[in-house]
Amino acid sequence: MKFKTIITDLCIGTALLTITPSCTDLTENVYDQTVTANYYQTHDDVIRAFLRPFEHGFWSITSTYRLQEITADQIGTWERDGWWYDGGQWERLHDHTWGLEGGEADIITGCWNGFFQGIGQCNSVLEDFARLDPVQYGFTTEEFDALKSQIHVMRAWFYIRALDLFRHLPLVVSFSDQSQNTSYQLPPKEIFNFIETELLDALPLLPLKEGNSGNGVNQGQWNQGSAAALLVRLYLNAEKWIGEARYDDCARVAQEIIDGKYGYYALDEKWDSPFDWNNETSNEVLFAYTSSYGYSHWHMTSDMYWWGLPSNAHYYFGFTDWGGMNPGRGVQPGHDVDGNLYHFDLGTPIPKFQKYPEDVRLKKYVNLSGTSQREGMFLYGYLPYADGSGEHVKSPVGDYPIYLRDQVGKFGNTEPGTVIDDKESSVTHGDMNSGWCCVKYPIYRDDDPGAMESDYVEIRLAEIYYSLAECKFRQGDVTEAGKLLNTVRKRNYPEDTWTEYLYQPEGKVQLTEGELLDEWGREFIDESRRRTDLCRWNKFSSSTWWDKQPDADNHTDIFILTQKILGANPDLKQNPGYPDIAR
Incomplete structure (x- = not known):
């Protein structure tokens, strides 16, 4: 079994905090007199507290996966000889007819709660760390600033995903001081600006990726390259999320990553290397949650890939x-x-x-x-x-x-x-x-050294190439977009057929808008992003695919706030186009 620094530390650690489901009720529950004043005794106590939001983040991918894939045009859940009807919840996800209550509403609620629980954990750790003297716990100021910056990036990652799925969000930045938070939703642009500031402020304080042999024992930690990649995601989707195109910024940061400004990254020679059992050695992986047979492996659970076979x-x-x-x-x-x-x-x-x-x-x-x-x-x-x-x-x-x-x-x-x-x-x-x-x-196979040892890849360099290619395409530079895509695609086809399979001018295939979206689908099938890509191209609610007709309008591009979400916070307003609850 490969050495997994973060997961091992987490599994032997004790979670400091319990967060309630409501995003605006962030009361700390004290168990067995373990409070901030006496919890932090050693260097390892600081590390354990630091790691708690990471494990929660890893767990939170499961509900997001279902909303990203089953609602889109590539992966589906259908009835099989009486199995998998489940009260029609998968049909409603497929048809975009999710409601205030029901099985699909529980998945949506789980996403919302998971995001804000994670945000609350980040807030708590940041407030605790602000009161600690790093030297007392064996950290240099630089090391401690890097830890805090990673938590800021972690909080930004939760917010990016919440902005994508729900758009209208409260801003929750404190665990103990509710006056700093909003119980009501802010305009999407304000949340976008907050995320951007979080990432830009954290970026120079984060470590650079070291060497050219993957993330190694630092797998699972945010660094400058992975934080910059979150900026690429934010800017690529800005036009959809806030109505302001930021493709120039997206292209600039993507090019910086490719050029090595934030550490050495390179595409693997084989398509499957970023997903293999030893992917901590892959230079294509910018950020992955560490996983192992004997520890956490949320992506291989029934909510994700295990029940996709x-x-x-x-x-x-x-x-x-x-x-x-x-x-x-x-x-x-x-x-x-x-x-x-x-x-x-x-x-x-x-x-x-x-x-x-x-x-x-x-x-x-x-x-x-x-x-x-x-x-x-x-x-x-x-x-x-x-x-x-x-x-x-x-x-x-x-x-x-x-x-x-x-x-x-x-x-x-x-x-x-x-x-x-x-x-x-x-x-x-x-x-x-x-x-x-x-x-x-x-x-x-059973007893194989690589059995269930693959880390879950959240961001890989191919995404940066495809994001830059899309920016070039939108800017009218179809030739450069094709070349960028070909840089990744070449590994999928025999070299002697590249002329037939690559995009112009290196091959004969014409790159169109439809072909670009198809190529996003080929490269990233089953990687929990298809809905986002369809929404960005305004195809999610307006298009037809297997057993799916266009929606009546585009309000389904974001999800409903369910009965449980609205019932937990009377200051929340229902997203446009959906039924409200009795107030």
Whole structure:
């Protein structure tokens, strides 16, 4: 098992604070007389307090993932032989018909609470640290300032995600002094300005990435490169979030990162290296939450990738230590039940990969001989058991061999290619055969040294290249945009076919707005950002994809404030276009 500094320290530490769910009630609950006055006794106590918002941040990715992916055009949750209907909550997320109450409202509420709990934890740590003498705890002033600056960046990260999903937010900057906070929402531009100031002020006090062998033992800590990357995200989405284009600023900071101003970063030669078990050595990773089989691994839980894989597929991978997998999510189909290609502008992710048929990511995922090696990014077709018996993995419902296809329907035990009478394909009408599955992070075998050791990558250098390319495209420099995208894309295709697969002028493919959005989807499929990208291009509420018609208007570009959110704070106002609660 690789050494995980942050996670190890966190797991042996004691959480200092408990935050209540309401964003405006940040009362400290004291347990067993452990309060600020007597908690900080040693250097390690400071580190434990510092780490608490990081672990909470890692946990908070789970609910965000579902809102970012299931509401968009690439990943979906559909009924499978009676499984995964769950009161219609996934259908409502898919259709953008979420309500004040219900299962989907609980997910939305969890996001809101998770953001503000994390913000509250950051505020508490910052207030505590302001009262401490760093020398007394074995820190230099520079080291202590770096710790505090990381907490400021952490708070900014929570706010960026909250601004994206909800737009109208209270500003909560103090844990103990409520007079510094607003119980009501501020205009989005004020929250945007606060985030920008947080990041710009913190940036010079953060450490630079050291060396050219990845983040190493500093994986999971904010540094100048990762903080600058958050500025890239903020500026890229500014026109959508606050109505002011900041593409020039986005391009400037992105270019600075690529040029090495904030430390050495470089694209990996293989697409999967940033996601592999030893990705703390990847120079493509700007920020990742440290994860390990024996410690935290929130991205591999049922709310995320573990339940995005076929039933009983753990027998295919040869990893049975965590029990059964469950197909809660799959790749939305590109073909109807008769095998005819859908012709939506959005969605149909597999055909969009197959547009470039020699893409190495299209290989079926398989664990290679030896240890901790894989190839391919998708599961499809029959999945043989890893024991070499030649038997195929079977459905737990109906006991038929699973044959994964780029279609959603009731195929049951029919042979591949068989025409079925039931032509319905919808989120309420599927089975265990329905849809390919995406495997971004490897599932290595039991007792393999790399089993469940991949850190969760929040930001990687490919995003910076794609963000800069989008800025160039919006500014009319399509040639430079194509070159930037090609810098990343080259690793996905054989060199002798680059002429056919790369964008002009290095290849023959024309880069259009639609192709750019498709390429964002190919590179970042299942990485918890698709909704944001669609919203930025004004496609999220206005477009059609599989089993999804355009919304009546664009109010669904941001989420509803649920019954529980509004009920916890009477000063909050409902987001535009949604029903309010009785006041």
